[in-house]
Amino acid sequence: MATRTENPWIRRTLIGIALLYLGLFIFLPLVVVFYTGLSKGLAVYFQSFSDPAALSAIRLTVLTALIAVPLNLVFGIAASWAIAKFDFWGKNLLTTLIDLPLSVSPVISGLIFILLFGAQGAFGPWLMDHGIKVIFAPPAIILATIFVTFPMVARELIPVMKAQGNEEEEAALTLGASGFQTFWRITLPNIKWGLLYGVILCNARAMGEFGAVSVVSGHIRGQTNTLPLHIEILYNEYNFTAAFAAASLLALLALVTLFLKSIVEYRYRAELKAAVRTENV
Amino acid sequence: MSIDVKQISKTFGTFKALDNIELKIATGELIALLGPSGSGKTTLLRIIAGLEKADHGEIYFHGKDVRTEETKDRNVGFVFQHYALFRHMTVFENIAFGLKVKPKAIRPSPEKIKAKVHELLKLVQLEWVADRYPSELSGGQRQRIALARALAIEPRVLLLDEPFGSLDAKVRKELRQWLRRFHDDLHITTLFVTHDQEEALEVADRVVVMNKGKIEQAGTPEEVYHNPASVFVLNFLGNVNLFHGRVEETKATKMYVRPHELTVSRNPISANSIKAKISFINPAGSVVKIDAQTSDGQLIQAEIAQEEYKSLKLKRNEEICLTPKNITYSEYDI
Numbered sequence: 001m002a003t004r005t006e007n008p009w010i011r012r013t014l015i016g017i018a019l020l021y022l023g024l025f026i027f028l029p030l031v032v033v034f035y036t037g038l039s040k041g042l043a044v045y046f047q048s049f050s051d052p053a054a055l056s057a058i059r060l061t062v063l064t065a066l067i068a069v070p071l072n073l074v075f076g077i078a079a080s081w082a083i084a085k086f087d088f089w090g091k092n093l094l095t096t097l098i099d100l101p102l103s104v105s106p107v108i109s110g111l112i113f114i115l116l117f118g119a120q121g122a123f124g125p126w127l128m129d130h131g132i133k134v135i136f137a138p139p140a141i142i143l144a145t146i147f148v149t150f151p152m153v154a155r156e157l158i159p160v161m162k163a164q165g166n167e168e169e170e171a172a173l174t175l176g177a178s179g180f181q182t183f184w185r186i187t188l189p190n191i192k193w194g195l196l197y198g199v200i201l202c203n204a205r206a207m208g209e210f211g212a213v214s215v216v217s218g219h220i221r222g223q224t225n226t227l228p229l230h231i232e233i234l235y236n237e238y239n240f241t242a243a244f245a246a247a248s249l250l251a252l253l254a255l256v257t258l259f260l261k262s263i264v265e266y267r268y269r270a271e272l273k274a275a276v277r278t279e280n281v
Numbered sequence: 282m283s284i285d286v287k288q289i290s291k292t293f294g295t296f297k298a299l300d301n302i303e304l305k306i307a308t309g310e311l312i313a314l315l316g317p318s319g320s321g322k323t324t325l326l327r328i329i330a331g332l333e334k335a336d337h338g339e340i341y342f343h344g345k346d347v348r349t350e351e352t353k354d355r356n357v358g359f360v361f362q363h364y365a366l367f368r369h370m371t372v373f374e375n376i377a378f379g380l381k382v383k384p385k386a387i388r389p390s391p392e393k394i395k396a397k398v399h400e401l402l403k404l405v406q407l408e409w410v411a412d413r414y415p416s417e418l419s420g421g422q423r424q425r426i427a428l429a430r431a432l433a434i435e436p437r438v439l440l441l442d443e444p445f446g447s448l449d450a451k452v453r454k455e456l457r458q459w460l461r462r463f464h465d466d467l468h469i470t471t472l473f474v475t476h477d478q479e480e481a482l483e484v485a486d487r488v489v490v491m492n493k494g495k496i497e498q499a500g501t502p503e504e505v506y507h508n509p510a511s512v513f514v515l516n517f518l519g520n521v522n523l524f525h526g527r528v529e530e531t532k533a534t535k536m537y538v539r540p541h542e543l544t545v546s547r548n549p550i551s552a553n554s555i556k557a558k559i560s561f562i563n564p565a566g567s568v569v570k571i572d573a574q575t576s577d578g579q580l581i582q583a584e585i586a587q588e589e590y591k592s593l594k595l596k597r598n599e600e601i602c603l604t605p606k607n608i609t610y611s612e613y614d615i
Contacts, residue, residue, distance in 0.1 A: 167365035170332050173352040174359040175379035176434055185382070189369045 076153025110215025136218030
């Protein structure tokens with residue numbers, strides 16, 4: 001705990017500014033979202049979800065998350081395992097590359113896929129010859145989402161795995177466990193909270209991603225719109241109630257994520273701490 | 282089971298961890314690998330376990346080349362320096378782990394596993410901690426659970442990496458004797474790594490002294506202590522005083538005398554006696570430790586019995602005579 005020698009008024013002012021800021025930029029918009037969504041009554045609110053375009057957007061969003069999250073889960077475990085437990089040439093480069101999607105503008109992330117798979121792109125003509133549609137179709141949306149969300153799991157796991165070292169895995173090997181048994185019975189239980197934390201963040205980002213998806217989607221109503229894109233279209237059509245009703249769904253997802261995150265975060269910190277503690281015994 | 286280490290070498294980057302190691306270990310022996318940190322002792326242990334691959338050389342278990350065998354198939358019990366207990370499992374589950382991961386065909390029944398775990402807990406005298414987690418145990422208890430876990434798979438050889446390294450002095454001593462008794466009962470071929478010479482000399486049948494990736498000497502505690510094969514061994518196995526002398530006109534010699542091999546007297550008792558002034562006395566211990574300085578400033582350490590100290594009535598700054606009872610000569614040169 002920091003010493004409390006500063007003037008209490010300074011402390012109160014700082015806390016006050018922080019709360020005001022949060023209220024203005026987070027709480028107020030959240031209220032507006034739900035208020036506007038519900039402004040014409042519950043019937044209209046729920047009706048806006050039964051619209052085929054809205055249903056299709058929800059379906060595509062869930063499908064994207066269902067594909068992107070498990071893939072990034074596997075990739076995240078593999079990458080963080082490699083980085084935390086082995087020394088190899090190019091390790092620093094891999095670590096930097098994992099963070100790349102976080103530092104690149106989502107629009108650029110989307111454009112990468114246009115350049116690769118678009119009509120004028122590197123693989124575009126070949127794909128067209130074989131009748132495979134990637135850009136302006138769900139595959140591109142899924143690819144862009146995977147790209148944007150792939151750091152989420154790995155970033156959470158690397159510090160846990162680094163802190164835990166590989167003595168426990170080595171112990172399991174000397175006791176006759178196979179590589180798979182060691183992973184399943186030793187590694188996985190030791191990283192479960194960090195992993196869950198990463199998955200929650202990954203899922204929230206996968207469902208909420210706008211920029212990269214917007215570039216590759218083509219905005220075909222009922223076909224290539226995810227929930228965030230659907231909201232944008234409704235809003236541009238001055239259909240505020242429906243737009244905010246759909247937005248409230250994403251906001252709800254954010255709240256649930258926040259709630260789960262704080263629970264898991266608590267366990268995750270304990271896991272990290274325990275790892276450091278046993279290391280020092 | 283006997284272990285035969287033949288011409289093992291291992292390099293990490295530019296660091297030569299092991300350089301052409303030759304070592305034969307007989308069935309049932311209790312061996313200490315002794316050396317300073319960086320001497321390669323842990324690397325040798327890990328190579329025997331298969332946790333590390335040697336660059337060159339062969340390892341035989343009971344005459345069989347095990348280089349192609351993976352760690353999990355070698356059936357070695359390994360106790361890690363920091364125990365490496367599975368933190369998310371109870372003590373019971375930790376010990377049962379090696380039995381539970383066996384292939385179905387040879388896996389014991391749950392009842393048999395339970396009986397075996399309790400038998401091992403009894404062996405390490407910790408039956409009451411079965412349902413606790415490793416974080417709830419003391420260092421000495423964790424150490425013994427790690428040992429019980431390693432023994433559960435009935436290993437052909439037991440390897441311990443700095444088994445008492447992170448324990449406090451008293452627990453260390455107790456566990457040391459306990460390991461000795463334990464080995465006398467079970468007679469399993471055991472290798473343990475240590476940097477503590479006292480520990481090695483007290484517990485092991487044979488001490489292997491290592492330095493800079495090489496074996497300096499391998500022998501019984503008595504051999505390595507009384508007939509050190511090199512100056513390094515002499516130095517590493519205890520305090521030693523160094524004297525420079527001349528044997529002939531052209532030959533210089535270094536003479537080494539251990540502190541307890543000096544006789545302390547008021548007056549010279551032979552031509553070899555050296556005069557020195559007492560600079561420090563530590564009487565707290567089984568022997569009295571005396572630091573003395575010669576007229577040319579050399580520090581000499583001596584150890585004498587408590588009775589002798591009392592009868593001589595030694596005090597600081599007094600002049601005494603030190604006479605070597607036993608001298609090790611070395612490094613003759615011009």
